Amino acid sequence: MNYGNNLKLIRTAELWTQEKVADSLGIKRSTYKEYELQNSIIPLIHLNNFCNIFDISLDYIFNLSSNKKYRDTKESIDKKEVGKRLKEWRKEKHLTQEKLASILNTTHSVIADYERGRYLIATPFLYTICKNYNISADYLLGRISKNPF
Numbered sequence: 001m002n003y004g005n006n007l008k009l010i011r012t013a014e015l016w017t018q019e020k021v022a023d024s025l026g027i028k029r030s031t032y033k034e035y036e037l038q039n040s041i042i043p044l045i046h047l048n049n050f051c052n053i054f055d056i057s058l059d060y061i062f063n064l065s066s067n068k069k070y071r072d073t074k075e076s077i078d079k080k081e082v083g084k085r086l087k088e089w090r091k092e093k094h095l096t097q098e099k100l101a102s103i104l105n106t107t108h109s110v111i112a113d114y115e116r117g118r119y120l121i122a123t124p125f126l127y128t129i130c131k132n133y134n135i136s137a138d139y140l141l142g143r144i145s146k147n148p149f
Helices: 004-013 018-025 029-037 044-054 079-092 097-104 108-115 123-133
Strands: none
Touching: 004 029, 004 044, 018 029, 018 044, 044 123, 079 108, 079 123, 097 108, 097 123
């Protein structure tokens, strides 16, 4: 994944310090710094909040699109909606839960839990799906209603 540089570029373009972003996200500055350096993976909750603060798309952060913003973007992420969209996408691609788990190097039960809306999909898994299958992260997370790709 290559999002750290985009986090920094967006933050500095708005003249925000790491401390100000961290405070807005409710985390320590050192934690946020690790996200920018990509020494630590940013959880989707923090990434979503970052995107909301700066009114920017996840697709832009992930370098999936040059579109910085989508119209009518929802700010919140609903785990059930994410699970529903993930399952619909997986079936459209004719992937079993086992096959998707193999692609993501995880277990079938993890995929099942995501699709049930039990847990929010992990950032690296979301990125891998979006990058390899040309689907919008904003769409899969329910932030926008249609896949723009």
